[in-house]
Amino acid sequence: MATATASRLTFRKPSVIPGFGLTFGLTLTWLCLIVLLPLSALFLKTSELSFDRLLVIMSNARTLHALQISFGLSLAAAAINLVFGGLVVWVLVRYDFPFKRVVDAIIDIPFALPTAVAGIALTTLYAENGWIGSLLAPLGIQVSFTPLGILVALVFIGLPFVVRTVQPVLADLDAELEDAAASLGATRGQTIWRVVLPSIWPALLTGFAMAFARAVGEYGSVIFIAGNLPGVSEIAPLLIVIRLEEFRYADATAIASVMLLASFVLLFIINRLQHWAESRGGRER
Amino acid sequence: MSALEPAALAQPLASDGPPTLTKQARAQNGHRPARTEPAAVRIALTLIALAFLGLFIGLPLLLVFVEAFKRGAAAYVAALSDPDALAAIRLTLLVAAISVTANVIFGLVASWAIAKFEFAGKSLLITLIDLPFSVSPVVAGLIYVLLFGSQGLLAAPLQAWDIKIIFALPGIVLATIFVTFPFVARELIPLMQEQGTAEEEAAISLGASGLSTFFRVTLPNVKWALLYGVLLCNARAMGEFGAVSVVSGHVRGLTNTMPLHIEILYNEYQFGASFAVASLLALLALVTLIAKTVLESRLAEEEPR
Structure with a gap:
């Protein structure tokens, strides 16, 4: 009996705990129904398109520009978050200041605040008569309804990814390394550049990639502030929605598969980066 | 000369510029540069970081509440007691209740299978559960339209049985479940893996049934x-915009959730009403964060030592 069970389920180790068949089966079924089957519908619909049709859709100037805006500005926003997110982590982990716990908690606001709320708040803030927009207007800087506005929204939603990825790694960093560097005569700048930064670099890159991945697909917080001018400030997710509303399903599907493919590639890269980050730096316990 | 010798030794190591004599002298006196920066640098960096956070996070949050109450309490109450707003609030609560329940059941079932047993392909399964996090909300909505929409793969059978999924409640619920899919499972799996199986094995061998274990x-x-x-699942479920926007059809009073209602009001230049509804969701976000901070200390107790 025991051997029969073992040979039937060779892909798992035998255990006295019951319920594997039931829970594993339910997990797989639910996963397929909610996630895998719907996702494969997208690829099925894309494969129905001829290659020429796909090429026409993807080489459309409006499509190309939307993709360029989405990927380009997401990259810029992730880079800004890499610098300022890194700075925020440094200040939060290393320094003491009043209301530090409150400041630490509000980092998660972009995670918790619904994107539509963030969208209308940022738009109003940076509009010409808004709190910040009215200060920038005399300088000739317009944020709301321009690509700059998209950048602001993408910085907002990406920040916690960098901070929350790097924070535990910097907190766990062995302080003795820095003491050693200092006692060997390194200046503070050298210690940070050559000892601290290499240790947190994999985590910083992971956070950067996560912020980028999130920004590429972001919709809610961007569409209010973007102005959504085709060819100027139109992001790829919005173009998918517009094509869908025009009943141009082929176009919507093709753009969506490109974006889905990009997110799979990013997911793979983030996965590798996380392995790298865990294999070095202060993660050993 | 002897006091200078360490500097001479250190120089080849520090190729970015030799350390100054004064620093070396201080190092000899025990005042070596410690693990922190000069006070002026510390204060400057802290101020820059706080300014950045204030600009990008603090101000938008504050603005939601200021704009919501700018036109007075009466306007605020009126905006929230509008029938369409009430319908949106009711729909949002219903959708969140269904999707959170679904994800709790799935999360518990999946984490039991994953954390309590060893089997091949486990890390692939975890990656697949996390997958919805990396899919754009708009794409998440689109895949259900491609499946259940009027041009969708399942359009014929759905029409035959007169089942409406897209532009109706089931579509909104499905899209919400998709975007919140990993939230519960990803909190449970790592913790249950760390806790191991010893306690369950003990209970089973003492005669407890699987369920009571x-x-x-x-x-x-x-x-x-x-x-x-x-x-976290609830906060995302109530606030989801992109995926729900694609499948909802924006029928006022019927398929409008709170975030979609905010969008409609905003696009109609009813900024006060829009921010009034937004303030409810912002409040939810704040409550979620406070509860999260409290829970995090409790969570530390659950970690096995």
């Missing part, structure tokens, strides 16, 4: 992590 041993061990997952 789950309810009396496993569940109490992960209750705070479960609550944490529910909290």
